Amino acid sequence: MSFELDEIVIEEGCRASVLAARVSSRAAHGVSIRYVVDGREAARPAAGAADPFGAGKRRMVVMRRRAPFLMACPAGAADFACCGYLVLVLASNCPMDCSYCFLQEYLADNPGLQVYANYADAFDELERMRRRAGGRSLRVGTGELADSLAFDRMTGIARDLVEYFAARDGLTLELKTKTDEIDNLLAVDPRGRTLVSWTLSPQRVFALAEHRTAPPAARLAAAHRVLDAGYRLGFHLDPVIAYPEAERDYLALLDELFDTIAPARISFVSLGGLRMTPALRAAARRRHPRDPLLCGEEVLAPDGRYRTFTPLRVGLLRALERRIAAANPAITRYLCMEPPSIHRRVLGRAPTPVAALGAQLATVGTAGAER
Amino acid sequence: MNEPALAEAIRAWAAQRRVDRAHLERWLKLDERSAAALLEAARALRLRVGQLHEALTMLDEIALVEGETVGAVLARPALKRILEGAGSAPARARVFVQALRATRFPRLARALERVKAEVAALRLPRTVTVVLPRDLASDELRIEIRARSAAELGESIAALERSARGLERIVGMLGGEGSEPDEL
Numbered sequence: 001m002s003f004e005l006d007e008i009v010i011e012e013g014c015r016a017s018v019l020a021a022r023v024s025s026r027a028a029h030g031v032s033i034r035y036v037v038d039g040r041e042a043a044r045p046a047a048g049a050a051d052p053f054g055a056g057k058r059r060m061v062v063m064r065r066r067a068p069f070l071m072a073c074p075a076g077a078a079d080f081a082c083c084g085y086l087v088l089v090l091a092s093n094c095p096m097d098c099s100y101c102f103l104q105e106y107l108a109d110n111p112g113l114q115v116y117a118n119y120a121d122a123f124d125e126l127e128r129m130r131r132r133a134g135g136r137s138l139r140v141g142t143g144e145l146a147d148s149l150a151f152d153r154m155t156g157i158a159r160d161l162v163e164y165f166a167a168r169d170g171l172t173l174e175l176k177t178k179t180d181e182i183d184n185l186l187a188v189d190p191r192g193r194t195l196v197s198w199t200l201s202p203q204r205v206f207a208l209a210e211h212r213t214a215p216p217a218a219r220l221a222a223a224h225r226v227l228d229a230g231y232r233l234g235f236h237l238d239p240v241i242a243y244p245e246a247e248r249d250y251l252a253l254l255d256e257l258f259d260t261i262a263p264a265r266i267s268f269v270s271l272g273g274l275r276m277t278p279a280l281r282a283a284a285r286r287r288h289p290r291d292p293l294l295c296g297e298e299v300l301a302p303d304g305r306y307r308t309f310t311p312l313r314v315g316l317l318r319a320l321e322r323r324i325a326a327a328n329p330a331i332t333r334y335l336c337m338e339p340p341s342i343h344r345r346v347l348g349r350a351p352t353p354v355a356a357l358g359a360q361l362a363t364v365g366t367a368g369a370e371r
Numbered sequence: 372m373n374e375p376a377l378a379e380a381i382r383a384w385a386a387q388r389r390v391d392r393a394h395l396e397r398w399l400k401l402d403e404r405s406a407a408a409l410l411e412a413a414r415a416l417r418l419r420v421g422q423l424h425e426a427l428t429m430l431d432e433i434a435l436v437e438g439e440t441v442g443a444v445l446a447r448p449a450l451k452r453i454l455e456g457a458g459s460a461p462a463r464a465r466v467f468v469q470a471l472r473a474t475r476f477p478r479l480a481r482a483l484e485r486v487k488a489e490v491a492a493l494r495l496p497r498t499v500t501v502v503l504p505r506d507l508a509s510d511e512l513r514i515e516i517r518a519r520s521a522a523e524l525g526e527s528i529a530a531l532e533r534s535a536r537g538l539e540r541i542v543g544m545l546g547g548e549g550s551e552p553d554e555l
């Protein structure tokens with residue numbers, strides 16, 4: 001996959017960095033490169049642009065990250081049962097353009113596609129965290145504020161990460177993507193410590209809402225290839241969008257998944273219903289006015305987000321959960337951003353405590369993959 | 372009415388009702404037939420500004436989901452009956468907005484109808500109110516008891532005990548039990 005950029009902006013202080021050199025040398029012919037003192041300015045919304053967020057996706061800013069690289073997952077909240085995911089922010093924003101994406105709200109003031117040239121500093125943070133964890137297994141991912149692999153052909157960061165994690169007990173890297181951009185991964189041995197996860201959606205959702213992503217079949221084919229290369233696999237059916245034929249389509253998607261990847265080789269499947277804050281819904285409707293999937297039967301839920309009304313949402317998630325359990329009851333399943341009562345209704349049990357689920361997700365599937 | 376005259380008529384109605392700029396712009400962006408049909412509906416039902424905003428948003432979304440124009444949606448027999456029916460304008464306006472909601476949220480409307488039918492079948496005394504979550508947006512059921520004497524309280528509690536099975540079934544329905552997603 002190749003994503004078009006309008007320009008590359010490099011912070012002066014990063015001019016000599018490895019990342020700047022890689023990006024400059026691998027940029028497509030005709031993409032302009034300019035240098036600025038402070039990359040943060042270039043990451044702000046372009047004045048006068050009809051769609052500043054969309055314009056930000058086409059402007060790569062190579063800059064130094066001033067804030068810590070590690071953060072708690074922004075989806076976490078006291079009301080929800082969480083999975084203990086830790087986010088490593090190596091980039092911000094994504095060249096793909098899913099109509100439901102929360103970044104449309106989260107990065108509205110900061111939409112430039114930032115890539116951090118000082119990413120090696122993140123390894124020091126990881127090392128400190130690993131020492132503090134006292135032997136507890138942790139799962140760290142780069143796919144929350146950006147797609148983990150979308151620009152890997154240009155940045156080559158994934159390989160550095162996989163090699164770092166391959167040498168560290170107790171840490172699992174999760175690379176989350178909607179691309180089939182895996183070639184760099186195939187060249188390195190993860191030693192069972194990197195998990196690649198794909199967000200999966202039915203063809204209808206892909207066609208209507210997931211612009212510039214890889215088609216579902218291409219994602220599954222890529223998953224098969226990284227599995228063969230020693231990576232663990234996870235899948236996110238998130239967001240599940242409850243359009244009228246959704247149950248049929250999502251169940252068919254699961255069947256396709258289990259036909260392509262043996263269920264015993266899947267480390268986990270997460271499920272999450274579509275949820276949008278009013279601000280996100282407004283931004284999404286403004287940017288994608290012809291997407292009917294944004295006009296489903298979502299109502300304002302007690303947490304202040306638009307969600308599919310509860311009986312329909314729970315019924316759909318439960319149908320998917322049953323199909324996954326029927327394929328292999330040992331696959332770890334969890335829900336994202338749902339309260340404990342919904343966990344009980346969908347999974348038939350109370351949510352696993354966050355630390356325990358985090359450790360479980362960090363280690364599940366390692367027995368088969370570790371070399 | 373030609374296009375400039377229609378736009379002027381819409382602007383005049385909107386100014387009189389203080390329709391905000393964003394909604395007015397959306398209205399004016401509709402195709403001519405749709406914009407005119409909405410103006411006709413707004414006049415016939417004397418829609419309040421909140422009702423107009425809600426109706427426009429829902430009509431726009433129904434039209435998108437169903438691949439029709441707003442004008443075609445408004446021409447459906449069920450809505451036409453309300454627009455042309457007897458009764459006071461405010462009463463018809465309320466029914467009109469309700470009908471739009473049922474069209475915009477068809478599965479929610481059916482699910483709500485089922486749950487409300489279950490509640491009605493319990494035949495609870497008037498001192499007991501079963502409060503469903505608004506728009507079935509959560510799985511929480513609330514039960515209110517009003518009592519002014521120990522006897523009244525006792526009667527309410529006894530009625531709830533007799534209805535325990537039914538209430539359990541309703542709580543289950545709020546959590547998606549009793550019907551598959553495709554049945555809604």
